[in-house]
Amino acid sequence: MSRTRLLALLVALAAVLVAVWQRAHAVERLGQDFDEATYLPIAFTYAGMLEEGRWGDIGKLRENFEHPPLVKLLFAQSVRVTGAPEPDWSDVPMGQPIPDAARPVFRATRSLSAVAGVLQVGLVALVDPLGALLLAWDPYHTKYTSQAYLEAVPGLFACSRCSPSSAPGATASRRDGPRCPARCWGWRRRGSIRTAWWAGSRSCRSWWRARARGGARGPPSSCPRRRRSSW
Template sequence: MPLKRILGVTLLLLALLAATWQRARAVERLPPDYDELIYLPVAYRYAELLSGGRWGELAAYRENFEHPPLVKLLYALELLASGTPEPDWKTVRVGRPIPEPAVPVFRWTRWLSAGMGILQVGLTGLVHPVGALLLAFDAYHAKYTAQAYLEGVPGLFAILSVLAFERARRRALEAGQGRPFQLASLALSGALLGVAAAGKYPYAMVVGLAFLPFLIGYGRARGRVWAAFVLPAMATFLIANPALWSNPVGNLWASLTFHWNYSHSEHVVRSALPWYQPLYYLTHATPVRWHAGVFATGATVWVLLPLAAMGFPATLRQRPVWAAWALVGLVFLLLWSTKWPQYLLLILPALSVCAGMGVSTLYRLVASAVRRRAVGGPQSLQG
């Protein structure tokens, strides 16, 4: 095996070990967070409906309707399978230690999320192992994939969709038949993106917008291309989103418009976070300050954006879909009115890949300078 391959595999394994260790530590040590106290009671309501076979009521349930139910349904299935009793939520306080009767529900659901976060790191490592190592230690990614939030599942399916989209482009080029995409892989990418949307809308929105230039940019067989991508995406999104079954168009519109209204609500306006707040998060590891002793380091924020900027040109040449994801996602975060820190997970895998490419670029520059000096040294001595 070539040395480069051995180094890549070693770094990927280190990233997976680091991601597992960091998220296990966070699962056990993080106190309850705001959104967990929304999603977990909803998961118990879903569990009651599932156990009673009340499918009509499941589709009609409107609590936390602004977010699709997929992740909360997965939490519900896990709680049913484990037989975890529901705690008295009045005893659970944000930022305070988890009461002993509530520990099992947090542990079970958080590990489902953490497992998805670890898989995200592993898949990112298939693109660039250094990027995976950065993502493994990123405090925001570790925090919000180690809590019972919605980020782990849609983030994983977004990465899978990007990998399938890349495969569709690569297979078409290898076939050499003038086709822009290999349609089977493109259909898989659409189906995976539909599942991501059924987990949390913004993941599909950002990744879908990143795909758009590639889909529009090919004129040949455009109808077949769009059908191969869009129809599986719509099908999986609808199948995985019971909240839409009774009235797909009306319910989807009501759910989406909630987000627009919420982004202009008094709560968001009162928070008064500036348009550049995502850049602050990307350069300040605030979870390390919020939760002392939980996260190994916040140092990744010192290098993530500079390395991503350095590696962006190489990413654009070699993995253009990831470059588009990073750019579209960053623009989305800056323009969108809601500036909560968990939104960073929309782009952290893509930025980590760009940063990994930045390390490779830096290595090549240093190696080139060393070679030039080694070649020029004896000549200058002879002169």
């Protein structure tokens, strides 16, 4: 193994370890957020429906219906599996340390987000280890993947869709020249900071919007040679 690859492997390992450490502490230390005060009671409502086999009633629940129920159903399954009791929500202060009575609920649901966040860092490390290290330390990413929010799991889906192994044409030889997916999605490195935030690429969002409107069936076949991907 070359010295460069060994260094990249060590940085990637450090990024994952930092992500685990950072999010494990955030899960335990962050106080209740306003969004959690909405999602977690609904999760217990879903848990009751699942426990009673009332699958048909899940789609009839209209509380917080503007947010898709998938992650809230995962939270519901988390509290079912761990057996965490529902606390008296009036005794859980906003933005303050979590009371001991409510800690099992927050630990069970936040752990789901934390695992998804660590896996996101791991997938970014496959593209750029230094970018993954920056992402592991990022306070916003840490917060959104350490509390019972709805963003961590969909973010993991997005990262897995954009991993190098799922790239159309990702195995093309260098002689063939870089194809658009490699340039647009950051599978060929464009610098650690941009790689860490590749999900916000304007070019990729434009392609997804066009696909949603039915105007694009796949990524463009080529990119201008002199034009760098926009980040």
